[in-house]
Amino acid sequence: MGVKSGEGEEPGRRVGATLRRATLREVAAEVGVSVATVSNAYNRPDQLSEELRERIFKTAGRLGYAGPDPLGRSLRRRRAGxxxxxxxxxxxxxxxxxxxxxxxxxxxxxxxxxxxxxxxxxxxxxxxxxxxxxxxxxxxxxxxxxxxxxxxxxxxxxxxxxxxxxxxxxxxxxxxxxxxVDDRGGARAAAEHLLNLGHRRLGVVSFELGAGPVGGLIGEERLRRATHANTLARLAGYREQVEAAGVPWSAVPVFECRENTPEWGRRAAEELLRLRPRPSAVLALSDQLAFGVYEAAREAGLSVPEDLSVVGYDDVPEAARTSPPLTTVGQPxxxxxxxxxxxxxxxxxxxxxxxxxxxxxxxxxxxxxxxxxxxxxxx
Amino acid sequence: MGVKSGEGEEPGRRVGATLRRATLREVAAEVGVSVATVSNAYNRPDQLSEELRERIFKTAGRLGYAGPDPLGRSLRRRRAGxxxxxxxxxxxxxxxxxxxxxxxxxxxxxxxxxxxxxxxxxxxxxxxxxxxxxxxxxxxxxxxxxxxxxxxxxxxxxxxxxxxxxxxxxxxxxxxxxxxVDDRGGARAAAEHLLNLGHRRLGVVSFELGAGPVGGLIGEERLRRATHANTLARLAGYREQVEAAGVPWSAVPVFECRENTPEWGRRAAEELLRLRPRPSAVLALSDQLAFGVYEAAREAGLSVPEDLSVVGYDDVPEAARTSPPLTTVGQPxxxxxxxxxxxxxxxxxxxxxxxxxxxxxxxxxxxxxxxxxxxxxxx
DNA sequence: CTGAAAGCGCTTACAG
DNA sequence: CTGAAAGCGCTTACAG
Structure with missing residues (x-):
């Protein structure tokens, strides 16, 4: 574009810039044309002579005017961009x-x-x-x-x-x-995979379920008051599959994390791994949480997957690079x-x-x- | 706030919403007050009686008016938020x-x-x-x-x-x-670390250096025409330290990647590892690139760090979790x-x-x- | 090729 | 407690 925006090429510019941006009206007055013409210089080059357009840009540059103000333009055009x-x-x-x-x-x-x-x-x-x-x-x-x-x-x-x-x-x-996304179906597939591998003692590492005091192993009542849609769908999928395998859902400990971070995943797994009998597999609602489960397993001297199976959710790029590579639920x-x-x-x-x-x-x-x-x- | 925005609570609303948002002026006309008063109802509750304010909100709700339009407000207040x-x-x-x-x-x-x-x-x-x-x-x-x-x-x-x-x-x-950030100093520290470990055959995996044809091992001329500030600073740091150790910079192969992804890091390392004599250590300009170097090493049957040392840059969270954990340059x-x-x-x-x-x-x-x-x- | 006029939707002193 | 007026900076038919 021919818009001048160099710095200090004209002596007068600095002053204008220090004070306040020049406006279309001021440029028009300075050049001696109407505001419509200045506007056209920027928006419809074909509506005025090349010579006048150049003169307008020159004056604009001198006044420190760098083109129509987006706010004025947006209001007039009724679009924000x-x-x-x-x-x-x-x-x-x-x-x-x-x-x-x-x-x-x-x-x-x-x-x-x-x-x-x-x-x-x-x-x-x-x-x-x-x-x-x-x-x-x-x-x-x-x-x-x-x-x-x-x-x-x-x-x-x-x-x-x-x-x-x-x-x-x-x-x-x-x-x-x-x-x-078919979150429920994804969760079902994750649980089914573990159940097919013979796991019966599962643990779940969950996101926050809704407002209120959060963190730690949770009971039926908290589960019932859950509002986070994603969380609900995934938990529902796990439950469906678990119950289909004849395992009562109440036998599956669910740990609620306050944040979706490896750090919270680690805390959750620490607690789950202290339970007796200890879960042989963990379903994490995200890969981030699953990475934390890895840490907790390592600290507890358990190896994945020999002692503990872990399934994540999301299939973020790191899931393929981590050690061991993470089994997870992919979504686009x-x-x-x-x-x-x-x-x-x-x-x-x-x-x-x-x-x-x-x-x-x-x-x-x-x-x-x-x-x-x-x-x-x-x- | 008292702003009504429920859906379909008034029979007339749907029509208004389908057509065009109501304006402050229309609400004012409907209520029978000035636009200033309607504006005050939203912005300065103390400037009018509670009763009138309620009446205004009610009418606004009926007309499908959800409060002052941000564009108009921004223009007037001269701030975009x-x-x-x-x-x-x-x-x-x-x-x-x-x-x-x-x-x-x-x-x-x-x-x-x-x-x-x-x-x-x-x-x-x-x-x-x-x-x-x-x-x-x-x-x-x-x-x-x-x-x-x-x-x-x-x-x-x-x-x-x-x-x-x-x-x-x-x-x-x-x-x-x-x-x-002291990018140059960081790069120097990375190179120094490798040199102190006795490495003399280094390879560098770099970002794009500037516009133009990109990708592959590059020579002096391309290095000279580089414009990307971050890249320049890091390369300068490497070079400084390398030369201080008596190794000529021209003896250090630099591979330019088109994108900052593990995939490009892998390609770069594949090429570097084909060189004879093979580099014993790689300096990557980012952790993302370093992760790709890991892959290439694995595919080449080389183990990190026994056969190949790798230093990244950035210290992203994954760097601590990857296997082996990545030596890298941290920045906040x-x-x-x-x-x-x-x-x-x-x-x-x-x-x-x-x-x-x-x-x-x-x-x-x-x-x-x-x-x-x-x-x-x-x- | 150029300009006068209307208006986008709003807020803010100010006067009453 | 309420209103008339000015104006934020711009674009767009429309008339010439």
Whole structure:
């Protein structure tokens, strides 16, 4: 573009920059043309002579004007040029979860295709603040990730009247487009794999189940009050398969972690491995947690998979590189983000439904590596 | 908040939502008050009677009005409520680099503190498009990450006249605040460690050096035309230390990778390990690349560290968990992001310089784990 | 090829 | 406690 933005090439510039950005109006006045013409110089080069356009850019450069202010333009054009991303938890947690990061990467692919920015909203349980963020976000639409059923944010979101795509076990409010995964089926496959290997003493390392005091082995009542959709689906899948094998669900200890980190996985496994009889296999709701289970096993002098089988969930890249390589449930994180992004872009560009389905549930698949083995004798 | 946003509680709402969002003006007309009063109902509850406020919210709910439009508000208030993040490369690449992700996490911490959103700009070499993204971003300021010296984007950025914080080997344009790391010192420490262990046949696995045809073993000329600041600093550190040990730099093969992924690290190492005499140690510019070197070594039947020592860079979490645990150069990724975010917020809130220094260079530190060992006999 | 006018949706002194 | 007026910075038909 011919937009001048060099530094200090004109003596007058520094002053202008120090004070306040020049405006379209000021440039117009200085050149002696109307604001429409200056606007055209930037937006419709064919609407004015090359010579005048050059003169306008020169004056703009001198005044420290670097082109139309995005805010004014956005208001007038009624488009913000960005998609808002709403995460279930504090935004900073999203970056510690490799699965969430891969999802965001997928969205970024779609955003790049469409030339849109991604606005990550400060989320989390900061009471009211996230609602403010939602109602103040300058975006053209939203993508939500792992939002709970009944989360009050959904109300604020829908209230904005902007297109929304809900990702991962979504509440499907008013028929909005959704992208999800067969979480329950994935969990079932994980449990089935262990049961087929002869394991009967299982332990589960779970995410947070919902609001309230968290952490530690949990009972029926807490399980019943769970609200986190992903967690619920996976636990339901484990349970279904376990019971189908004739093992009572109440015999399976479930440890609830406060955060999805290896550190919490380690704590959980430490506790599970202290139980007698000791579990011969652990189902972790994520690979991050499973990595922590590895640590705890090592510290307890148990080897994986000979003494303890471990199954993760997510199939993040590290799962293939860790030692031993982790058996886990794979799901297409990046594709989820990409599809959600494209669905949103399609709606923004007014070509809906035709090119994209409105609801998509991706399949999960069990990836068997080396962290699982037949149950030890007599277990 | 008292903002109504439920779905379909009033028969009239659906119609309004289907057509177009109601505006402040329409609500005011419907209630029979001025727009100022409706605005006050949302922004200054003390400026009107509770009873009138309730009536306004009720009518707003009926019309499908969910509160003031962020764009109008932002224009009027002259603040966007978001910080823009500009990455050196395509935005989607940022999510594949654990170091970049940790950096983003740090920024998100600062953004959350301040109640700001993070706008990730579509970047990369899409010719002109990124400049458009910069000049159209609705933000209050920018943070750049790993931008090259002389990148034309810097011009567009500075032209916006908004506060900017430059992170990682920044071009320091016009005394703007910077956050960096002693990359050169870190690289020196890595090389020194290997040299102290007796290694004399080293190989380097490098990032891309700049624009142009990329990939493969490279010569002096390409090294000279390098523009990527991080890469340059690290290579300079290696070189310095190598030459200090009396080894000519020209004797150290450097492989340039197109992407910062284990896959490219593997390719690089495959080639390096084919050289005769074979390197006894590899310096990788990132842990991601080092993980790929592990793979190549394994495939070549070499064990780390007995046959091949490997040093990474970044100390991402996986480095401690991988097998063998990776010797690497640690740097405070999250802290860099957090500090940069806070520096920017400080400027936005008009309290500069007092609370924060304007330039910060974090120290790196060598983390010695188990991927390095004394050079094999006779090498 | 250029300009006058309307308006995107809102907030903020200020006056009453 | 409420309202009239100005204006944030811009773009877009439309008329000339």
């Amino acid at each position: 960005a998609v808002g991303i709403l995460y279930s938890d504090r935004l900073s947690y999203a970056f510690t979860d490799p699965a969430a990061v891969m999802f965001l990467q997928g969205v970024s692919l779609a955003a790049e295709e469409a030339g849109l920015g991604m606005l990550l909203l400060p989320g989390g349980p900061a009471e009211g603040r996230e609602a403010a963020a939602v109602s103040e976000a300058v975006v053209d639409g939203f993508i939500t990730y792992c939002i709970d059923h009944g989360d009050p944010l959904v109300g604020s979101l829908v209230g904005r009247g902007l297109p929304v795509v809900f990702v991962d076990n979504p509440p499907e409010p008013g028929g909005a487009p959704t992208v999800g 994180h990046t594709e989820k983000g990409l599809l959600a992004g494209r669905m949103l872009v399609a709606r923004l560009e007014g070509r809906e439904a035709r090119t994209t389905e409105r609801h998509k549930t991706f399949r999960t698949r069990l990836v068997v590596r080396s962290s699982t083995a037949p149950a030890p004798e007599g277990s | 978001a910080v823009g993040i500009l990455y050196s490369d395509r935005l989607s690449y940022a999510f594949t680099d654990p170091a970049a992700v940790m950096f983003l996490q740090g920024v998100s911490l600062a953004a959350e503190e301040a109640g700001l959103g993070m706008l990730l700009l579509p970047g990369g070499p899409a010719e002109g498009r990124e400049a458009a993204a910069v000049s159209e971003a609705v933000v209050d300021g920018f943070i750049t990450y790993c931008i090259d010296h002389g990148d034309p984007l810097v011009g567009s950025l500075v032209g916006r006249g908004l506060p900017v914080v430059f992170v990682d080997n920044p071009p320091e344009p016009g005394g703007a605040p910077t956050v960096g 990724h999250t802290e860099k992001g957090l500090l940069a975010g806070r520096m920017l917020v400080a400027r936005l809130e008009g309290r500069e310089a007092r609370t924060t220094e304007r330039h910060k260079t974090f120290r790196t530190r060598l983390v010695v784990r188990s991927s390095t060992a004394p050079a094999p006999e006779g090498s």
